[in-house]
Amino acid sequence: xxxxxxxxxxxFSVTIAISQTEMNTEVIDDKGNAKLLGPINKEGLQNNTYxxxxxxxxxxxxxxxxxxETFKDSLKDYKxxxxxxxxxxxxxxxxxxxxxxxxxxxxxxxxxxxxALDNEKTxxxxxPNGEEKGYNIHRVPTFIFYKDNKEVSRIVEHPVETxxxxxxxxxxxxxxxxxxxxxxxxxxxxxxxxxxxxQNEEKILVAQLSEFVKGSRELNTLGYVYLxxxxxxxxxxxxxxxxxxxxxxHNVYDSLGEAYFENKNYLEATKNYNKVLELNxxxxxxxxxxxxxxxxxxx
Numbered sequence: 001x002x003x004x005x006x007x008x009x010x011x012f013s014v015t016i017a018i019s020q021t022e023m024n025t026e027v028i029d030d031k032g033n034a035k036l037l038g039p040i041n042k043e044g045l046q047n048n049t050y051x052x053x054x055x056x057x058x059x060x061x062x063x064x065x066x067x068x069e070t071f072k073d074s075l076k077d078y079k080x081x082x083x084x085x086x087x088x089x090x091x092x093x094x095x096x097x098x099x100x101x102x103x104x105x106x107x108x109x110x111x112x113x114x115x116a117l118d119n120e121k122t123x124x125x126x127x128p129n130g131e132e133k134g135y136n137i138h139r140v141p142t143f144i145f146y147k148d149n150k151e152v153s154r155i156v157e158h159p160v161e162t163x164x165x166x167x168x169x170x171x172x173x174x175x176x177x178x179x180x181x182x183x184x185x186x187x188x189x190x191x192x193x194x195x196x197x198x199q200n201e202e203k204i205l206v207a208q209l210s211e212f213v214k215g216s217r218e219l220n221t222l223g224y225v226y227l228x229x230x231x232x233x234x235x236x237x238x239x240x241x242x243x244x245x246x247x248x249x250h251n252v253y254d255s256l257g258e259a260y261f262e263n264k265n266y267l268e269a270t271k272n273y274n275k276v277l278e279l280n281x282x283x284x285x286x287x288x289x290x291x292x293x294x295x296x297x298x299x
Contacts, residue, residue: 025128029120036086036116037128042099042109050086057096063104067164072105074171077147080107082114083132084141085125090157091141098143101163124228136187138222139180145170156180182213183222186238195237206244216246220255232263250279254286266293 024044025037034049045054082098084091095114102112115131117140118124125140126132135144139157145167146152152170156179159166169176178184186209189198198205213219219242226235239256246252257272270293276286 033087035118037118038116038131040114040116045086045095053092054096057093058100061097061100063101064162064164065104067168068101068105071168071171072107075102075105075107075167078152078171079111079146079149080113081135081144081146082112082141083117083125083135083137083144084114085117085119087119088140090139094141094158094163097163098141101167121228125225126229136184136191138183138187138225154178156184180214180218182209183218185209185212186219186222186241190234190237195233198237202241202244206241209241210245213245216242216249216252219245220252223255223259227259227262230262232259235259236263248279250276250283250286253279254283257286257289261289261293266297269293 022038024040024047026034026044026047026049027037028034036044036050045051080102082095084095086092102109115127117132117137118126118128125137135142141155141157143155144151145154153176155163155166155170158179160177160179166176166178168174189205209219219238223235223238223242226232226238236256236259239252239259242252243256253272253275257269257276260266260269260272270290273286273289273293276283280286
């Protein structure tokens with residue numbers, strides 16, 4: 001399984017550029033909930049709408065100052081790009097803590113860029129101006145570390161150990177494997193190869209991923225990132241791969257059925273919703289979707 005480990009050292013080569021666009025843009029969704037979108041900073045996270053959770057999680061986090069001392073000088077050579085959602089529980093927890101660690105390390109916040117992504121179905125984990133494109137974001141928060149304008153590593157959704165320990169490993173060149181490596185690997189493969197090429201390697205790929213994937217939700221989440229962006233081919237491939245890794249889980253067939261339905265392939269959608277019912281005969285969503293398919297195909 002050396003392939004995925006090799007991926008860790010060769011995947012990321014995206015260069016970083018600090019954008020000069022409007023900061024701390026707030027929008028109100030249809031339900032009356034406020035959220036920030038696009039480039040933001042600490043001041044935006046401390047305004048009246050967000051300050052309660054930001055300040056609490058910032059102040060409640062006890063930074064390991066002794067550990068920070070071991071990497072604070074090395075950290076100065078890095079730039080960091082953060083993608084978060086002000087609607088996301090993990091972002092609300094980890095981003096304030098991350099600011100606390102950086103400020104304890106006297107990190108220059110001019111070298112920190114923070115982008116807030118959307119949670120609307122039509123813009124799922126997307127920025128208002130496509131700020132997420134090219135960065136392989138499928139979980140928030142994601143903290144990306146750059147040195148000499150090249151990505152070195154990232155912390156995905158939450159630290160593997162603690163923020164301080166993860167940062168130490170990243171900036172002092174220790175071995176570090178971030179969360180959801182399987183999903184990131186699939187993103188990399190889909191950017192580098194055609195789906196036809198990947199299908200020829202399917203058995204090997206399934207065997208590799210089975211060792212690293214963190215349950216069926218890992219690729220499922222990635223599949224929905226593609227689906228909400230209307231990239232049906234990649235969404236269907238990702239969901240289908242998930243069914244090969246987790247053939248006994250009804251939810252993976254439900255997601256694949258949804259992708260086929262949205263792509264108007266009602267025959268394949270029907271097959272997958274029927275598979276859901278084989279595994280979970282009382283699944284209400286599958287039953288409802290099969291009724292919907294019958295109505296659509298009669299029109």
